[in-house]
Amino acid sequence: MTRNGDVRSGIVSLITDFGLSDSYVGQIKASLLAVSRTLQVVDVTHQIPAQDVAEAAFQLATAWNAFPPGTVHLVVVDPGVGTPRRPIAFAFEGHLFVTPDNGLASFVLREQQPEQLVVLDRPAFHRPSVSKTFHGRDIFAPVAAHLASGRALAEVGTEVPPQSFVRLPLPAVERGERVVRGPVVSIDHFGNCRTLIRPEDIPWPRDQVWVRCGSAVVRRIEETYGSVPEEHTLALFGSHGGLEIAVRMGNAARAWDITPGMFVEVFPAE
Amino acid sequence: MTRNGDVRSGIVSLITDFGLSDSYVGQIKASLLAVSRTLQVVDVTHQIPAQDVAEAAFQLATAWNAFPPGTVHLVVVDPGVGTPRRPIAFAFEGHLFVTPDNGLASFVLREQQPEQLVVLDRPAFHRPSVSKTFHGRDIFAPVAAHLASGRALAEVGTEVPPQSFVRLPLPAVERGERVVRGPVVSIDHFGNCRTLIRPEDIPWPRDQVWVRCGSAVVRRIEETYGSVPEEHTLALFGSHGGLEIAVRMGNAARAWDITPGMFVEVFPAE
Amino acid sequence: MTRNGDVRSGIVSLITDFGLSDSYVGQIKASLLAVSRTLQVVDVTHQIPAQDVAEAAFQLATAWNAFPPGTVHLVVVDPGVGTPRRPIAFAFEGHLFVTPDNGLASFVLREQQPEQLVVLDRPAFHRPSVSKTFHGRDIFAPVAAHLASGRALAEVGTEVPPQSFVRLPLPAVERGERVVRGPVVSIDHFGNCRTLIRPEDIPWPRDQVWVRCGSAVVRRIEETYGSVPEEHTLALFGSHGGLEIAVRMGNAARAWDITPGMFVEVFPAE
Numbered sequence: 001m002t003r004n005g006d007v008r009s010g011i012v013s014l015i016t017d018f019g020l021s022d023s024y025v026g027q028i029k030a031s032l033l034a035v036s037r038t039l040q041v042v043d044v045t046h047q048i049p050a051q052d053v054a055e056a057a058f059q060l061a062t063a064w065n066a067f068p069p070g071t072v073h074l075v076v077v078d079p080g081v082g083t084p085r086r087p088i089a090f091a092f093e094g095h096l097f098v099t100p101d102n103g104l105a106s107f108v109l110r111e112q113q114p115e116q117l118v119v120l121d122r123p124a125f126h127r128p129s130v131s132k133t134f135h136g137r138d139i140f141a142p143v144a145a146h147l148a149s150g151r152a153l154a155e156v157g158t159e160v161p162p163q164s165f166v167r168l169p170l171p172a173v174e175r176g177e178r179v180v181r182g183p184v185v186s187i188d189h190f191g192n193c194r195t196l197i198r199p200e201d202i203p204w205p206r207d208q209v210w211v212r213c214g215s216a217v218v219r220r221i222e223e224t225y226g227s228v229p230e231e232h233t234l235a236l237f238g239s240h241g242g243l244e245i246a247v248r249m250g251n252a253a254r255a256w257d258i259t260p261g262m263f264v265e266v267f268p269a270e
Numbered sequence: 271m272t273r274n275g276d277v278r279s280g281i282v283s284l285i286t287d288f289g290l291s292d293s294y295v296g297q298i299k300a301s302l303l304a305v306s307r308t309l310q311v312v313d314v315t316h317q318i319p320a321q322d323v324a325e326a327a328f329q330l331a332t333a334w335n336a337f338p339p340g341t342v343h344l345v346v347v348d349p350g351v352g353t354p355r356r357p358i359a360f361a362f363e364g365h366l367f368v369t370p371d372n373g374l375a376s377f378v379l380r381e382q383q384p385e386q387l388v389v390l391d392r393p394a395f396h397r398p399s400v401s402k403t404f405h406g407r408d409i410f411a412p413v414a415a416h417l418a419s420g421r422a423l424a425e426v427g428t429e430v431p432p433q434s435f436v437r438l439p440l441p442a443v444e445r446g447e448r449v450v451r452g453p454v455v456s457i458d459h460f461g462n463c464r465t466l467i468r469p470e471d472i473p474w475p476r477d478q479v480w481v482r483c484g485s486a487v488v489r490r491i492e493e494t495y496g497s498v499p500e501e502h503t504l505a506l507f508g509s510h511g512g513l514e515i516a517v518r519m520g521n522a523a524r525a526w527d528i529t530p531g532m533f534v535e536v537f538p539a540e
Numbered sequence: 541m542t543r544n545g546d547v548r549s550g551i552v553s554l555i556t557d558f559g560l561s562d563s564y565v566g567q568i569k570a571s572l573l574a575v576s577r578t579l580q581v582v583d584v585t586h587q588i589p590a591q592d593v594a595e596a597a598f599q600l601a602t603a604w605n606a607f608p609p610g611t612v613h614l615v616v617v618d619p620g621v622g623t624p625r626r627p628i629a630f631a632f633e634g635h636l637f638v639t640p641d642n643g644l645a646s647f648v649l650r651e652q653q654p655e656q657l658v659v660l661d662r663p664a665f666h667r668p669s670v671s672k673t674f675h676g677r678d679i680f681a682p683v684a685a686h687l688a689s690g691r692a693l694a695e696v697g698t699e700v701p702p703q704s705f706v707r708l709p710l711p712a713v714e715r716g717e718r719v720v721r722g723p724v725v726s727i728d729h730f731g732n733c734r735t736l737i738r739p740e741d742i743p744w745p746r747d748q749v750w751v752r753c754g755s756a757v758v759r760r761i762e763e764t765y766g767s768v769p770e771e772h773t774l775a776l777f778g779s780h781g782g783l784e785i786a787v788r789m790g791n792a793a794r795a796w797d798i799t800p801g802m803f804v805e806v807f808p809a810e
Binding site: 279280281283285290310312313314315316317329330332333336337338341458459460493494495496497506508509519521 | 558559560561562563564565566567569570571573574577590591619620621622623671672673674677
């Protein structure tokens with residue numbers, strides 16, 4: 001239990017674009033553990049392409065609610081470090097998020113507002129000496145650690161209106177009478193091509209649709225990869241909740257030359 | 271101590287083919303920690319080539335017994351997710367293993383049987399909602415966490431005969447009168463070319479043999495990399511227990527164009 | 541508190557050249573946790589190029605003092621494994637370091653001596669069976685775990701004179717009357733080209749200098765990346781404490797063909 005009554009899991013999840021060949025991620029963890037030695041720090045990914053806020057926002061959206069309530073999600077993709085962009089923290093559905101205010105939480109929140117939003121303006125919760133180039137280590141990490149240790153949002157920052165939050169434009173999912181379409185927003189390690197089209201976006205039965213992306217066409221939405229023979233192309237709702245194009249035991253992006261931004265279209269079967 | 275009297279280390283080791291650029295590994299850890307906040311989760315590797323069960327089986331065999339007894343080894347390379355392949359857990363030499371039943375433990379067990387084998391058919395130990403595409407997160411991880419927290423195998427699944435276990439064919443080590451040979455099964459990050467040929471497979475003194483792989487030939491088996499000058503090729507028993515071909519301060523696979531499947535042969539010196 | 545009165549953080553930081561595709565890092569962690577189940581093990585990086593002691597020494601220097609005092613820094617880049625190179629541990633400014641004695645701590649210590657230096661010659665603190673090829677797992681990791689758990693240096697090894705320590709030659713920073721110059725020692729994931737030139741090496745005001753590296757020339761030293769427009773080249777003191785050449789939202793090494801060893805020169809403005 002924390003001072004303001006909600007539960008914290010003591011877990012900090014971590015997404016950055018720092019890669020794994022430098023010490024930056026290690027320094028962030030050092031900064032977290034300097035505040036609290038008993039945190040569980042979980043790497044989600046550090047392989048976000050440099051400064052790619054949209055990809056980080058997508059990865060955060062796929063991961064955050066697998067964690068227990070009370071987890072603090074620390075996301076540091078921060079092309080604006082040293083500019084007036086605000087460092088923020090907010091609460092949403094029992095989780096806490098600590099990020100620069102540059103849209104990183106857009107896919108988590110979608111059309112909703114954070115329940116509480118603060119600007120991280122309290123040096124008592126930062127490292128004693130704050131650099132101008134590495135706020136991940138000097139501001140975001142110590143604040144995340146204080147929150148994970150039970151501090152209230154209102155302690156670590158000054159409350160501001162939730163609607164002041166910076167948002168990325170969400171890639172639209174268009175629902176027409178004879179077609180539902182949305183862009184591939186991310187391609188995973190297996191070559192699965194992922195969209196934000198959700199089950200509720202598709203008004204037709206799953207075995208009475210055609211799904212197309214580029215020259216890949218399939219004639220139904222499957223339940224799982226194992227529903228088709230090896231090397232076959234399929235469409236299914238992936239673990240991120242959205243429609244994806246995959247090749248069983250293969251790589252759909254390579255097989256069909258699919259790149260982010262290409263549209264996936266779902267039609268009712270003739 | 272656990273309910274059935276054996277000790278658990280509270281450690282979960284993790285091998286997957288998920289790579290590090292997506293959130294899949296993070297979601298598995300989220301699922302582990304949702305069951306028990308105090309686990310030690312150790313990444314062995316997530317860089318198994320996609321769906322390469324044999325390479326995962328090899329990596330597991332190199333790592334598992336460096337861990338303390340009572341460790342739970344969670345291995346998720348699962349091309350059959352969504353098919354009838356069984357999710358299993360078993361005990362072997364004081365360690366516990368949680369995997370799909372597709373041969374991942376073949377190199378750990380070799381000719382032996384697991385001491386106890388269960389099928390993971392108890393939803394009470396899975397995530398409340400189980401997807402059809404991500405059993406790593408929804409079944410294997412929570413079961414591993416329950417085992418690491420002290421649950422007995424017989425609690426989390428239904429016991430089945432150990433001999434029902436799926437096995438990969440072990441790459442044969444052939445012991446002839448004038449030659450011992452076995453294939454390179456894995457090439458490590460340093461270019462060391464590793465076989466399953468063990469010291470006891472070789473009846474001749476280590477300084478009275480020739481070792482050959484492709485066009486690489488050396489005239490003894492060394493004790494350690496430092497036994498030869500820099501850039502020289504050598505054969506030695508690697509830390510995985512098997513014979514390997516290496517180049518000191520170099521990369522044997524690149525220097526000699528060695529690829530997995532090529533044979534290493536050991537002859538008695540003339 | 542530890543037996544000899546100083547505090548240990550219970551944290552072990554880890555730098556190796558083992559990469560992430562094999563089980564070597566997992567085995568080191570297994571060995572740490574076999575000694576103490578409650579350690580916090582923090583990966584700094586495992587992507588040091590194979591056997592590159594200088595790069596590991598640089599990465600260690602960028603990271604170590606972000607950690608709380610009492611942290612044990614375990615650095616295993618060990619081309620001399622199996623040769624008479626000594627395994628050592630030492631204390632410096634409240635931190636402990638465990639490494640092969642091959643210069644890995646050169647950039648941490650610079651001209652200073654360790655406060656206490658021991659040779660790791662006590663098998664009671666090693667793994668029961670020590671291989672000839674993997675001292676990281678069998679000697680360095682268990683000693684690091686014992687130190688992190690509170691053992692004194694003098695318990696785990698035999699004290700030797702601090703000046704016997706092996707050092708790499710530090711890349712010189714030359715301070716002339718009309719120029720300060722030093723080589724690029726490391727290029728990070730973002731393409732930032734990093735030197736060991738420190739603020740105190742430069743006698744001129746930051747807005748009255750020219751900085752050059754290859755064909756890149758800038759006319760001042762900035763405070764932060766955000767001080768220049770996107771895609772512009774700048775010089776600034778990076779989070780590692782030294783002067784670096786960067787491109788905002790870009791990659792300076794690629795843009796200007798900068799490689800390690802090239803000189804960065806600072807001149808007073810005309």
